[in-house]
Amino acid sequence: MKISDAPKVDPGSASYQSWLEVVTRFEKAHPQYNIVGDSYQFDPTTFYPMFAAGQADDAINTYFTESQYMIEHHIAADIQADFDTTPFKDIFSPDVRQVVSGSNGHMYGLPANAYVLGLIYNRALFTKAGLDPNQPPTNWDDFRAYAKRIAEKTGVSGFVENAAGNQGGWHFINWLYSTGGVVESNAGTKTTAAFQSAQGVAVLRMLQQMRFTDKSMQMQTATFQQGDITNAVATGKAGMCIGAGDSWGTLYSGKGSLDFLGLGPMPQNNGQHGALGGGGLWVINSKSTANAIRGAVLYTSYRSFDLHSYEDQLKAQVAQNKPVGIPGANLFRGSYARQYDAITRKYANLPLQNYAAYAHSSVPLVPEPRLHAQDLYSELDAVMQAIFTDPSADPEALLENTASSFQSRYLTTAS
DSSP states (O other), rough: OEEOOOOOOOOOHHHHHHHHHHHHHHHHHHTOOOOOEEEOOOHHHHHHHHHTTTTTTTTEEEEEEHHHHHTTTTTTTOHHHTTTSSSSTTOOOOHHHHEEEEESBBBEEHHHHHHEEEEEHHHHHHHTOOOOOSSSBBBBHHHHHHHHHHHHHSSSSEEEOOOOHHHHHHHHHHHHHHHHHHEEETTTTTTEEESSSHHHHHHHHHHHHHHTOOOTTTTTOOOOOHHHHHHHHHHEEEEEEEGGGHHHHHHHHHHSEEEEEEEEEEBBSSOOOOOEEEEEEEEEEESOOOOHHHHHHHHHHHHHOOHHHHHHHHHHHHHHOOOOOOOOOBOOHHHHHHHHHHHHHHHOOOGGGGGGGHOOOOOOEEOOOSSSSSHHHHHHHHHHHHHHHTTTOOHHHHHHHHHHHHHHIIHHHHH
Protein backbone atom coordinates (compact mmCIF):
# COMPACT_ATOMS: atom_id res chain seq x y z
CA MET A 1 0.00 0.00 0.00
CA LYS A 2 1.07 3.56 -0.65
CA ILE A 3 0.90 5.70 2.48
CA SER A 4 1.12 9.50 2.53
CA ASP A 5 2.95 11.76 4.98
CA ALA A 6 6.08 9.60 5.16
CA PRO A 7 9.49 11.22 5.74
CA LYS A 8 11.80 11.44 2.76
CA VAL A 9 14.35 8.63 2.53
CA ASP A 10 17.35 9.71 4.60
CA PRO A 11 19.25 6.99 6.50
CA GLY A 12 20.84 9.65 8.68
CA SER A 13 17.53 11.14 9.78
CA ALA A 14 16.07 10.16 13.17
CA SER A 15 12.51 10.68 11.90
CA TYR A 16 13.12 8.43 8.90
CA GLN A 17 14.67 5.71 11.06
CA SER A 18 11.73 5.88 13.48
CA TRP A 19 9.27 5.58 10.59
CA LEU A 20 11.24 2.68 9.11
CA GLU A 21 11.29 0.79 12.42
CA VAL A 22 7.49 0.89 12.63
CA VAL A 23 7.16 -0.23 9.00
CA THR A 24 9.59 -3.11 9.57
CA ARG A 25 7.73 -4.34 12.66
CA PHE A 26 4.39 -4.12 10.85
CA GLU A 27 5.60 -5.98 7.77
CA LYS A 28 7.14 -8.69 9.94
CA ALA A 29 3.76 -9.22 11.63
CA HIS A 30 1.87 -8.89 8.32
CA PRO A 31 4.16 -10.27 5.57
CA GLN A 32 1.32 -10.15 3.02
CA TYR A 33 1.56 -6.35 2.96
CA ASN A 34 4.27 -4.05 1.60
CA ILE A 35 4.35 -0.45 2.81
CA VAL A 36 5.46 2.19 0.31
CA GLY A 37 5.99 5.57 1.92
CA ASP A 38 5.03 8.73 0.05
CA SER A 39 6.21 12.13 1.29
CA TYR A 40 3.07 13.77 -0.16
CA GLN A 41 1.28 15.93 2.40
CA PHE A 42 -2.40 16.69 2.03
CA ASP A 43 -3.31 19.82 0.11
CA PRO A 44 -6.93 20.19 -1.02
CA THR A 45 -5.90 21.95 -4.22
CA THR A 46 -3.91 18.90 -5.35
CA PHE A 47 -5.49 15.97 -3.56
CA TYR A 48 -9.00 16.08 -5.00
CA PRO A 49 -7.82 16.21 -8.64
CA MET A 50 -5.45 13.33 -7.83
CA PHE A 51 -8.32 11.33 -6.37
CA ALA A 52 -10.53 12.00 -9.39
CA ALA A 53 -7.73 10.79 -11.67
CA GLY A 54 -7.21 7.64 -9.60
CA GLN A 55 -3.73 8.75 -8.50
CA ALA A 56 -4.23 9.28 -4.75
CA ASP A 57 -2.42 7.19 -2.12
CA ASP A 58 -4.18 4.31 -0.37
CA ALA A 59 -3.99 6.10 2.99
CA ILE A 60 -4.04 9.87 3.31
CA ASN A 61 -3.25 11.92 6.39
CA THR A 62 -5.66 14.87 6.38
CA TYR A 63 -7.54 17.26 8.68
CA PHE A 64 -10.70 17.01 10.75
CA THR A 65 -12.24 19.70 8.55
CA GLU A 66 -12.07 17.43 5.50
CA SER A 67 -13.64 14.29 6.93
CA GLN A 68 -17.32 14.96 6.37
CA TYR A 69 -16.75 16.25 2.84
CA MET A 70 -14.78 13.10 2.02
CA ILE A 71 -17.52 10.91 3.48
CA GLU A 72 -20.35 12.68 1.66
CA HIS A 73 -18.50 12.55 -1.66
CA HIS A 74 -17.52 8.87 -1.32
CA ILE A 75 -13.80 9.64 -1.21
CA ALA A 76 -13.21 8.00 2.16
CA ALA A 77 -13.76 4.25 2.36
CA ASP A 78 -16.08 2.70 4.95
CA ILE A 79 -13.52 1.06 7.24
CA GLN A 80 -15.81 -0.12 10.04
CA ALA A 81 -15.58 -3.88 9.35
CA ASP A 82 -11.80 -3.81 8.94
CA PHE A 83 -11.23 -1.58 11.97
CA ASP A 84 -13.38 -3.87 14.12
CA THR A 85 -10.81 -6.63 13.61
CA THR A 86 -8.06 -4.55 15.28
CA PRO A 87 -7.36 -4.30 19.04
CA PHE A 88 -8.28 -0.61 18.84
CA LYS A 89 -11.94 -0.74 17.82
CA ASP A 90 -13.31 0.75 21.06
CA ILE A 91 -10.63 3.28 21.97
CA PHE A 92 -12.12 6.58 20.74
CA SER A 93 -14.11 9.05 22.81
CA PRO A 94 -17.62 9.61 21.37
CA ASP A 95 -17.11 13.24 20.27
CA VAL A 96 -13.88 12.37 18.42
CA ARG A 97 -15.42 9.30 16.80
CA GLN A 98 -18.31 11.45 15.57
CA VAL A 99 -15.87 13.49 13.45
CA VAL A 100 -15.15 10.45 11.27
CA SER A 101 -18.60 8.84 11.33
CA GLY A 102 -21.07 8.78 8.48
CA SER A 103 -24.85 9.00 8.71
CA ASN A 104 -24.91 5.19 8.98
CA GLY A 105 -22.79 5.34 12.14
CA HIS A 106 -19.83 3.66 10.44
CA MET A 107 -16.27 4.95 10.69
CA TYR A 108 -14.63 6.43 7.60
CA GLY A 109 -11.38 7.57 9.17
CA LEU A 110 -9.00 7.19 12.10
CA PRO A 111 -8.32 10.26 14.27
CA ALA A 112 -4.57 10.33 14.93
CA ASN A 113 -4.11 13.55 16.92
CA ALA A 114 -6.33 16.34 18.13
CA TYR A 115 -6.44 19.62 19.97
CA VAL A 116 -9.29 21.38 21.70
CA LEU A 117 -9.02 25.02 22.69
CA GLY A 118 -8.79 25.86 26.37
CA LEU A 119 -7.68 28.62 28.72
CA ILE A 120 -3.91 29.21 28.97
CA TYR A 121 -2.97 31.17 32.07
CA ASN A 122 0.04 32.45 33.98
CA ARG A 123 0.10 30.70 37.35
CA ALA A 124 2.33 33.33 38.97
CA LEU A 125 -0.11 36.11 38.04
CA PHE A 126 -3.00 34.06 39.43
CA THR A 127 -1.16 33.78 42.74
CA LYS A 128 -0.25 37.48 42.75
CA ALA A 129 -3.93 38.33 42.19
CA GLY A 130 -5.02 36.08 45.06
CA LEU A 131 -6.47 33.41 42.77
CA ASP A 132 -5.90 29.66 43.11
CA PRO A 133 -3.65 28.58 40.21
CA ASN A 134 -5.06 25.07 40.47
CA GLN A 135 -8.63 26.28 39.96
CA PRO A 136 -8.95 28.10 36.61
CA PRO A 137 -12.37 29.56 35.79
CA THR A 138 -14.77 27.21 34.04
CA ASN A 139 -17.68 29.55 33.24
CA TRP A 140 -18.01 32.96 31.64
CA ASP A 141 -18.88 34.84 34.83
CA ASP A 142 -15.86 33.56 36.72
CA PHE A 143 -13.62 34.04 33.70
CA ARG A 144 -14.61 37.69 33.40
CA ALA A 145 -14.20 38.22 37.15
CA TYR A 146 -10.73 36.60 37.10
CA ALA A 147 -9.61 38.83 34.23
CA LYS A 148 -10.78 41.95 36.07
CA ARG A 149 -9.09 40.90 39.30
CA ILE A 150 -5.77 40.15 37.56
CA ALA A 151 -5.82 43.57 35.89
CA GLU A 152 -6.65 45.37 39.15
CA LYS A 153 -4.23 43.46 41.39
CA THR A 154 -1.22 43.07 39.09
CA GLY A 155 -1.45 45.97 36.65
CA VAL A 156 -1.17 43.73 33.57
CA SER A 157 -3.86 42.72 31.09
CA GLY A 158 -6.18 40.14 32.59
CA PHE A 159 -6.93 38.65 29.17
CA VAL A 160 -5.79 39.00 25.55
CA GLU A 161 -7.40 37.60 22.42
CA ASN A 162 -6.75 37.03 18.72
CA ALA A 163 -8.02 39.61 16.25
CA ALA A 164 -6.12 39.14 12.97
CA GLY A 165 -4.71 36.62 10.52
CA ASN A 166 -8.02 34.68 10.40
CA GLN A 167 -7.38 33.86 14.06
CA GLY A 168 -9.79 36.40 15.49
CA GLY A 169 -12.60 34.71 13.58
CA TRP A 170 -11.30 31.29 14.61
CA HIS A 171 -11.55 32.21 18.28
CA PHE A 172 -14.91 33.92 17.86
CA ILE A 173 -16.31 30.58 16.67
CA ASN A 174 -14.77 28.89 19.70
CA TRP A 175 -16.52 31.36 22.00
CA LEU A 176 -19.73 30.81 20.05
CA TYR A 177 -19.49 27.06 20.65
CA SER A 178 -18.91 27.64 24.38
CA THR A 179 -22.35 29.25 24.73
CA GLY A 180 -24.24 26.75 22.57
CA GLY A 181 -24.24 28.67 19.31
CA VAL A 182 -23.87 27.18 15.85
CA VAL A 183 -22.19 28.48 12.72
CA GLU A 184 -24.74 27.35 10.18
CA SER A 185 -28.07 25.60 9.86
CA ASN A 186 -28.93 23.03 7.23
CA ALA A 187 -32.25 22.24 5.60
CA GLY A 188 -31.95 19.74 2.79
CA THR A 189 -29.27 21.06 0.47
CA LYS A 190 -29.56 24.64 1.75
CA THR A 191 -27.01 25.97 4.24
CA THR A 192 -27.73 29.21 6.08
CA ALA A 193 -25.41 31.31 8.26
CA ALA A 194 -26.49 31.14 11.90
CA PHE A 195 -23.66 32.75 13.87
CA GLN A 196 -25.50 36.11 13.99
CA SER A 197 -27.59 34.68 16.85
CA ALA A 198 -28.17 35.86 20.41
CA GLN A 199 -25.25 33.64 21.41
CA GLY A 200 -22.96 35.34 18.89
CA VAL A 201 -24.01 38.78 20.08
CA ALA A 202 -23.39 37.70 23.70
CA VAL A 203 -19.81 36.73 22.84
CA LEU A 204 -19.05 40.14 21.35
CA ARG A 205 -20.77 42.07 24.12
CA MET A 206 -18.75 40.28 26.78
CA LEU A 207 -15.42 40.90 25.03
CA GLN A 208 -16.31 44.53 24.32
CA GLN A 209 -17.28 45.12 27.95
CA MET A 210 -14.10 43.46 29.17
CA ARG A 211 -12.09 45.77 26.90
CA PHE A 212 -13.81 49.08 27.65
CA THR A 213 -15.88 48.69 30.85
CA ASP A 214 -13.87 46.27 32.97
CA LYS A 215 -10.58 47.50 31.47
CA SER A 216 -9.22 43.98 31.86
CA MET A 217 -7.84 43.82 28.29
CA GLN A 218 -5.74 46.98 28.37
CA MET A 219 -2.93 45.68 26.11
CA GLN A 220 -5.34 44.33 23.47
CA THR A 221 -4.69 45.39 19.86
CA ALA A 222 -6.40 44.75 16.53
CA THR A 223 -3.37 42.86 15.23
CA PHE A 224 -2.91 40.13 17.83
CA GLN A 225 -2.48 36.56 16.61
CA GLN A 226 -1.90 33.32 18.51
CA GLY A 227 1.86 33.73 18.91
CA ASP A 228 1.35 37.23 20.31
CA ILE A 229 -1.19 36.30 22.94
CA THR A 230 0.54 33.08 24.03
CA ASN A 231 3.83 34.95 24.43
CA ALA A 232 2.07 37.71 26.37
CA VAL A 233 0.87 35.15 28.92
CA ALA A 234 4.19 33.28 28.95
CA THR A 235 6.14 36.49 29.65
CA GLY A 236 3.79 37.74 32.36
CA LYS A 237 2.35 40.62 30.34
CA ALA A 238 -1.17 39.11 30.42
CA GLY A 239 -2.94 36.71 32.73
CA MET A 240 -4.96 34.57 30.34
CA CYS A 241 -5.55 33.76 26.68
CA ILE A 242 -7.30 31.10 24.64
CA GLY A 243 -5.16 28.42 23.03
CA ALA A 244 -3.97 24.84 23.11
CA GLY A 245 -0.71 23.05 23.79
CA ASP A 246 0.47 22.87 20.19
CA SER A 247 2.84 25.85 20.54
CA TRP A 248 4.33 24.78 23.83
CA GLY A 249 7.18 22.84 22.26
CA THR A 250 8.68 26.15 21.12
CA LEU A 251 8.17 27.69 24.57
CA TYR A 252 9.82 24.67 26.22
CA SER A 253 12.82 24.87 23.91
CA GLY A 254 13.24 28.54 24.75
CA LYS A 255 12.81 28.29 28.52
CA GLY A 256 13.57 24.68 29.51
CA SER A 257 10.52 24.62 31.79
CA LEU A 258 6.83 25.38 31.60
CA ASP A 259 6.08 25.33 35.33
CA PHE A 260 4.73 28.87 35.11
CA LEU A 261 1.89 27.99 32.70
CA GLY A 262 -1.47 26.44 33.42
CA LEU A 263 -4.16 25.14 31.08
CA GLY A 264 -7.83 24.82 31.93
CA PRO A 265 -10.93 23.91 29.92
CA MET A 266 -12.67 26.47 27.74
CA PRO A 267 -15.04 28.48 29.99
CA GLN A 268 -18.67 27.69 29.23
CA ASN A 269 -21.84 29.80 29.43
CA ASN A 270 -25.22 28.58 30.72
CA GLY A 271 -24.28 24.90 30.77
CA GLN A 272 -21.64 22.78 29.09
CA HIS A 273 -21.65 23.05 25.31
CA GLY A 274 -18.23 22.55 23.76
CA ALA A 275 -14.99 24.04 22.52
CA LEU A 276 -13.54 24.26 19.04
CA GLY A 277 -11.15 21.46 18.20
CA GLY A 278 -9.36 19.98 15.27
CA GLY A 279 -6.59 17.63 14.39
CA GLY A 280 -5.27 15.10 11.96
CA LEU A 281 -6.77 11.83 10.80
CA TRP A 282 -6.19 9.00 8.36
CA VAL A 283 -8.69 8.31 5.60
CA ILE A 284 -8.47 5.34 3.27
CA ASN A 285 -8.97 5.79 -0.46
CA SER A 286 -12.37 4.39 -1.52
CA LYS A 287 -10.93 3.56 -4.97
CA SER A 288 -8.29 1.22 -3.50
CA THR A 289 -8.75 -2.54 -3.69
CA ALA A 290 -10.43 -4.31 -0.77
CA ASN A 291 -7.09 -5.87 0.17
CA ALA A 292 -5.30 -2.50 0.09
CA ILE A 293 -8.06 -0.92 2.17
CA ARG A 294 -7.77 -3.63 4.80
CA GLY A 295 -3.97 -3.40 4.84
CA ALA A 296 -4.05 0.40 5.08
CA VAL A 297 -6.46 0.22 8.03
CA LEU A 298 -4.23 -2.30 9.81
CA TYR A 299 -1.07 -0.28 9.17
CA THR A 300 -2.41 3.18 10.09
CA SER A 301 -4.02 1.73 13.23
CA TYR A 302 -0.76 0.11 14.25
CA ARG A 303 1.30 3.18 13.46
CA SER A 304 -1.02 5.53 15.36
CA PHE A 305 -2.23 3.48 18.31
CA ASP A 306 0.23 0.71 19.17
CA LEU A 307 1.30 1.49 22.74
CA HIS A 308 4.76 -0.03 22.38
CA SER A 309 5.42 2.31 19.47
CA TYR A 310 4.07 5.22 21.49
CA GLU A 311 6.44 4.44 24.36
CA ASP A 312 9.40 4.22 21.97
CA GLN A 313 8.42 7.61 20.56
CA LEU A 314 8.41 9.21 24.02
CA LYS A 315 11.76 7.65 24.92
CA ALA A 316 13.25 9.23 21.82
CA GLN A 317 11.74 12.63 22.62
CA VAL A 318 13.19 12.60 26.13
CA ALA A 319 16.61 11.60 24.78
CA GLN A 320 16.45 14.56 22.38
CA ASN A 321 15.35 16.92 25.21
CA LYS A 322 12.00 17.51 23.59
CA PRO A 323 8.90 18.20 25.67
CA VAL A 324 6.74 15.22 26.67
CA GLY A 325 3.31 15.67 28.16
CA ILE A 326 2.01 18.57 26.06
CA PRO A 327 -1.73 18.65 26.80
CA GLY A 328 -4.09 17.77 23.99
CA ALA A 329 -7.67 16.69 23.39
CA ASN A 330 -8.96 13.48 24.95
CA LEU A 331 -8.94 11.24 21.88
CA PHE A 332 -9.35 8.02 23.81
CA ARG A 333 -11.47 6.37 26.47
CA GLY A 334 -11.55 3.34 28.74
CA SER A 335 -8.64 1.05 29.50
CA TYR A 336 -6.71 2.17 26.42
CA ALA A 337 -6.85 5.80 27.61
CA ARG A 338 -5.58 4.75 31.04
CA GLN A 339 -2.64 2.84 29.55
CA TYR A 340 -1.84 5.71 27.18
CA ASP A 341 -1.91 8.23 30.03
CA ALA A 342 0.26 6.00 32.22
CA ILE A 343 2.95 5.89 29.53
CA THR A 344 2.75 9.67 29.13
CA ARG A 345 3.17 10.19 32.88
CA LYS A 346 6.15 7.81 32.92
CA TYR A 347 8.16 9.98 30.51
CA ALA A 348 6.63 13.43 31.05
CA ASN A 349 9.08 16.29 31.56
CA LEU A 350 6.28 18.88 31.71
CA PRO A 351 4.26 19.61 34.89
CA LEU A 352 1.15 17.53 34.15
CA GLN A 353 -0.47 18.68 37.39
CA ASN A 354 -0.72 22.18 35.91
CA TYR A 355 -3.06 20.87 33.21
CA ALA A 356 -5.21 18.61 35.37
CA ALA A 357 -8.34 20.74 34.98
CA TYR A 358 -8.00 20.57 31.19
CA ALA A 359 -7.10 16.87 31.10
CA HIS A 360 -10.05 15.88 33.28
CA SER A 361 -12.57 18.14 31.56
CA SER A 362 -15.55 16.66 29.78
CA VAL A 363 -16.13 19.72 27.55
CA PRO A 364 -16.90 18.20 24.12
CA LEU A 365 -14.76 18.82 21.06
CA VAL A 366 -16.75 20.61 18.35
CA PRO A 367 -15.11 20.57 14.90
CA GLU A 368 -14.39 23.65 12.87
CA PRO A 369 -17.04 24.87 10.41
CA ARG A 370 -17.57 22.49 7.51
CA LEU A 371 -17.80 25.04 4.69
CA HIS A 372 -15.29 27.80 3.86
CA ALA A 373 -13.92 27.97 7.42
CA GLN A 374 -10.94 30.17 6.59
CA ASP A 375 -13.08 32.55 4.55
CA LEU A 376 -15.46 32.86 7.48
CA TYR A 377 -12.62 33.48 9.90
CA SER A 378 -11.27 36.20 7.64
CA GLU A 379 -14.60 38.02 7.58
CA LEU A 380 -15.02 37.68 11.34
CA ASP A 381 -11.56 39.15 11.97
CA ALA A 382 -13.00 42.55 11.07
CA VAL A 383 -15.79 42.05 13.60
CA MET A 384 -13.35 41.24 16.40
CA GLN A 385 -11.17 44.22 15.44
CA ALA A 386 -14.15 46.56 15.63
CA ILE A 387 -15.15 45.22 19.05
CA PHE A 388 -11.65 45.73 20.43
CA THR A 389 -11.12 49.23 19.02
CA ASP A 390 -14.55 50.91 19.13
CA PRO A 391 -16.56 51.05 22.38
CA SER A 392 -19.65 52.10 20.42
CA ALA A 393 -19.47 49.28 17.85
CA ASP A 394 -22.81 47.45 17.57
CA PRO A 395 -22.29 43.66 17.91
CA GLU A 396 -25.68 42.81 16.44
CA ALA A 397 -25.19 44.97 13.34
CA LEU A 398 -21.64 43.69 12.85
CA LEU A 399 -22.75 40.08 12.90
CA GLU A 400 -25.82 40.67 10.72
CA ASN A 401 -23.71 42.37 8.05
CA THR A 402 -21.03 39.68 8.17
CA ALA A 403 -23.58 36.86 7.98
CA SER A 404 -25.25 38.49 4.97
CA SER A 405 -21.91 38.89 3.21
CA PHE A 406 -20.76 35.35 4.01
CA GLN A 407 -24.09 33.90 2.92
CA SER A 408 -24.07 35.58 -0.47
CA ARG A 409 -20.37 35.09 -1.20
CA TYR A 410 -19.95 31.50 -0.05
CA LEU A 411 -22.93 29.58 1.34
CA THR A 412 -25.44 30.29 -1.41
CA THR A 413 -22.87 29.17 -3.97
CA ALA A 414 -21.93 26.11 -1.90
CA SER A 415 -25.56 25.09 -1.39
